[in-house]
Amino acid sequence: NAGVTQTPKFRVLKTGQSMTLLCAQDMNHEYMYWYRQDPGMGLRLIHYSVGEGTTAKGEVPDGYNVSRLKKQNFLLGLESAAPSQTSVYFCASSPGASGETQYFGPGTRLLVL
Amino acid sequence: AQKVTQAQTEISVVEKEDVTLDCVYETRDTTYYLFWYKQPPSGELVFLIRRNSFDEQNEISGRYSWNFQKSTSSFNFTITASQVVDSAVYFCALSEWGDYKLSFGAGTTVTVRA
Numbered sequence: 001n002a003g004v005t006q007t008p009k010f011r012v013l014k015t016g017q018s019m020t021l022l023c024a025q026d027m028n029h030e031y032m033y034w035y036r037q038d039p040g041m042g043l044r045l046i047h048y049s050v051g052e053g054t055t056a057k058g059e060v061p062d063g064y065n066v067s068r069l070k071k072q073n074f075l076l077g078l079e080s081a082a083p084s085q086t087s088v089y090f091c092a093s094s095p096g097a098s099g100e101t102q103y104f105g106p107g108t109r110l111l112v113l
Numbered sequence: 114a115q116k117v118t119q120a121q122t123e124i125s126v127v128e129k130e131d132v133t134l135d136c137v138y139e140t141r142d143t144t145y146y147l148f149w150y151k152q153p154p155s156g157e158l159v160f161l162i163r164r165n166s167f168d169e170q171n172e173i174s175g176r177y178s179w180n181f182q183k184s185t186s187s188f189n190f191t192i193t194a195s196q197v198v199d200s201a202v203y204f205c206a207l208s209e210w211g212d213y214k215l216s217f218g219a220g221t222t223v224t225v226r227a
Contacts, residue, residue, distance in 0.1 A: 031213065042117075042204060042217030043158075050213070058214055090158060098208050099146040099165065102215055104158035 002026055004105035006091050012111045013081045021076040021108050023091030031094045032074040033058075033102060034066060036087040043090060049074055050097070081112045116140060117207050119218035126195055127226050134190040134221045136205030142166075144210040147181065147188045152202040152220070164188065195225045 007022045023032065030051050035043040035058075045058030049068040063085060065077045074093075078085060088109050092102040118137045126132050138147065149161040162172065164181055172179045176193045192199050202222050206215040 033214070040122075040219050042206075042219050043215070044217075045214040048213050056213075088156070092158075098210055098212050099144075099163075101148070101160055101163050103160060104150075106157045109156075 004091055004093055004103055006089075006105040006108050008108060009106070010109045010111075012113065013078075014113055015082060017081050018077070018079050019081065019110075020078075021089055021091075021110075023074045023076070023105055024072055025074075025091075025093040025103075025105075026072065027093060027095070027103070028071070029093035029095050029103075030071075031096065031100070031102075032068065033092040033094075034064070034074065034076045035090045035092065036060065037090060037107070038087050046076065046089075081110075083112045086110060086112045116209075116216040117205050117218035119203075119205055119221050121221045122219070123222045123224070125224045125226065128196060129194050130225075132192050132195050132199075132223060132225075134192075134203050134205075134223070136188045136190065136218060138186050138188065138205070138207045140186075140207060140209055142209045146208040148206040148208070148215065149179065149188075149190050150204045150206065152204065154201070158204070161190075192223070195223075197225050197227055199223060200225045 004025045033048040034046040037043045047066040052071040091105040094100040094102045145166045147164045151159045180189045202220045204220045205218045
């Protein structure tokens with residue numbers, strides 16, 4: 001039981017390049033989330049999904065897209081990376097809606113030059 | 114508006130000292146949930162505790178204890194007899210009823226010196 005895993009662990013991009021971050025969970029959770037962590041700001045929600053085939057915007061969705069084609073996977077895409085997207089990205093999952101504990105992956109460190 | 118405030122940015126203590134981390138939250142909901150997470154130097158986020166707004170009982174888990182006071186909108190966390198392994202960033206977070214996200218505080222960095 002691996003919990004929540006993220007790929008890759010670290011990536012360096014040039015401005016304008018694209019990439020996809022992969023999140024996988026083996027807990028059969030319905031809900032999945034993408035957060036970004038920036039110094040002094042805690043974590044902020046980018047996008048989330050309440051089930052397979054659904055996605056919704058969070059607090060800071062601009063510049064990102066997501067897809068949830070399979071229940072266990074949640075992909076975060078950057079179509080044209082910008083230096084402002086340099087951050088640590090965390091995926092999380094939870095069994096239910098508000099109030100349920102969210103379990104986090106190990107994070108992906110992204111540097112955009 | 115910031116919903117969760119962790120006023121202490123950094124705390125440094127010597128091993129075996131007690132350390133208390135403050136968390137003040139803001140919400141208009143009567144149903145809400147509070148959490149604490151630990152982020153050690155390795156970077157992952159580790160869930161520590163979840164508390165709902167109707168349960169004001171304090172909780173103790175080993176050297177960790179939590180004090181929830183609705184009257185002051187606070188959910189403070191105390192580490193008793195701190196150890197070097199407690200060195201980490203600790204985040205307090207709030208989930209309001211009907212909202213999917215966790216609203217995180219900015220975190221408190223705890224450094225325990227041997």
